[in-house]
Amino acid sequence: MTTATLSTPLQPASARPDPLGRRYGRMWGRVPRELGYLALTAIIGLVVSITAWGVIGAGSAFVVLGVALLIALMLASRYLGVFDLRRLRWAGTRPIAAPTWDRPFAGKRFLRAVGDVIADPHYWLYALHAAVVTPVLALITFVVWSTWLGTALVAITSPAWATITLANGDSLWNGDRGGENVVGLVLFLTGAGSDAAATGWGIAGVTALGLLMLALLPFITRGATLAHWGAARLLLSRFASEDLRGEVARVDAARLAAVTAEDTALRRLERDIHDGPQQRLLRLQMELSTAERRLDGTRPEATESIAAARRLAAETLDELRALAQGFAPPLLQDRGLSAALGALGHRGAVPVETAIDLPADxxxxxxxxxxxxxxxxxxxxIKHSGATKVRLEARTEDAGASRALVLSVQDDGRGGARIVPGHGLAGAVDRLTGLGGTLTVTSPEGGPTTAAVRVPLP
Structure with a gap:
């Protein structure tokens, strides 16, 4: 007989759901902060609504004054909205990502600063939240939570109020006349005020109702607070496009840092080659030449070996120099990109016409x-197209706040050029990818061929 035993792995403590009582206790722990938030919000909503309507009234009478007051209202709404986000977080709600603000008048002319405020949609949304949404929502939630809490407290304390006698000798809970408050009204409507026993049971029922309402108070305050949180999430939060732009900026910064680190490493390697093995090989050539002269043909075999070693050292030195120039030609380091690109036109068997207009930065x-x-x-x-003429152009283009370096190589060859993995054009694409640039090749059969490069500049 085979016995199969099924075992359920124990959940980690963090994955186990909290008991209902503990969660309810946490809700009660948030009630004082939520009541504080809601009460202060009701006061702020009342003050802001009066102020906003006063600004609207003044603006309708005096246009210039109205514009100034509108700008002041928008600026005040910004700081009021930021304050509301902090109060919501203090009340126990999930944090809301606020927009990235700058100082509105820092380093700007007055009219430019005013234009930036008016053109920023966040200012308008914050003004809408402060002047319209907060007062209306605060009024609704205030009526709900204050009525609920007041009714619960009055109902719970009904046994104490039952002993109060009015000046004319009647009881405050006189069910025959409807009483003087909500408990007396309940006794009157149920007919429980006609005799003492029924009145006692009625008061007990009203007290139980008050206790039930008080037990549900955390849900009322939580719901009211979340209503304000939802409005703030809709109007006061950062746009998704802002997060995307921030992520793109971080990726660009990381990419540029990687390219800069590679450039720095190549420069260091080039300097090390120049200052280290290249100088030692040069010294070795000199020493071999001196040894060859000292032998002066007295030992032909040794002289031949020294000559061979000297030629080998010269070839190695030439290879090192070529390798160092492969990192960056001296002309590029000394005179910049414009001069180095201009020199490309004088190296090939095919004439290369250049048109270069690049900044120095x-x-x-x-x-x-x-x-x-x-x-x-x-x-x-030059090598593969069979061209008789090549043109190299390089310039910068401005597109609003962005700037790009544009480079193109055109030839009148046979065409048919393609970007094939593992070949030269693919290597150019890899280099440009690290810079965030693009390479577009247009090469129909029969030519001409145009390779266009575009690289964004900081």
Missing amino acids: VPDAVERSLYFVAAELTANA
């Missing part, structure tokens, strides 16, 4: 990568 990492991309595109056009 191009970042070093961008200069290095763009130089090698331009060199790759130019070399491809």
Whole structure:
């Protein structure tokens, strides 16, 4: 006989649901803060509504004064909204991500600052929340929670009030006449005030009702607070597009940091090659030449070996120099990207016409990568297209607040160029991807071919 035993893994303490009593106790723990938030919100809503309607009245009478008061109201609404978000968090609700604000008049002319305030949709939403939504919602929630709490307290204390006698000798809970408050009204409507026993049971029932209402008070205050939280979430929170822009900015910063780190590492390696093995190989060549002269043909075998070693050292030195120039040509480091791109037109067997108009503030990492991309595109056009003429253009373009460096290589060759993985154009694409740039190749059969590069500049 086979026995199968099924075991259920124990849930971690953090995954187990809290007992109902503990959750209810936490709700009661939030009631004082929620009541404080709701009461202060009712006061703020009353004051703001009176002020807002006063501003509207003044603005309708005096246009210039009205515009000034409107700007003041929008600025005040911003700080009032920020204060409301902090109070909501203090009341125990989930935090709401506020917009990223700047100081409205810091480093700006007055009219520019006013225009920025008017053009910012967050100011209008905050003004709507402060002048319209908060007063209306505060009035509704105040009526609900204050009536609920007041009724519960009056009902709970009904046994104490039953002993109070009016000046004319009647009881305050005179059920025959409807009494003087809600408990007496209940006794009157139920007919419980006609005899003492029924009145006692009626008062006990009203007390139980008050206790039930008081037990449900955390749900009332929580619901009212969440109503304000929902309005704030709708009107006072940051736009999703702002989060997206922030994420894009962080990615761009990380990408630029990676490219800059690579550029710094290559520069350090180039300097180390120049100052280390390149200098030692140069010294080795000199020492071998000196040894060759000292032998002066007395030992032909040794002289031949030294000559071979000297040639090998010279070849190694040339390879190191070529390797160092592969990191960045000296012209690029000394005179910048414009001069280095201009020199590309004098290196190939095919004439290269250049039209370069670049600023001097191009970042070093961008200069290095763009130089090698331009060199790759130019070399491809000369070697593989069968072109008789190549044109290299480089300039910057401004599009509003953004700026980009645009580079193009055109040839009159046979066309048919494609971006194939593992080949030169694919390597150019990889370099441009690190800069956030793009490479577009237009090369119909029969030509001409145009390779266009676009790289955003900081």
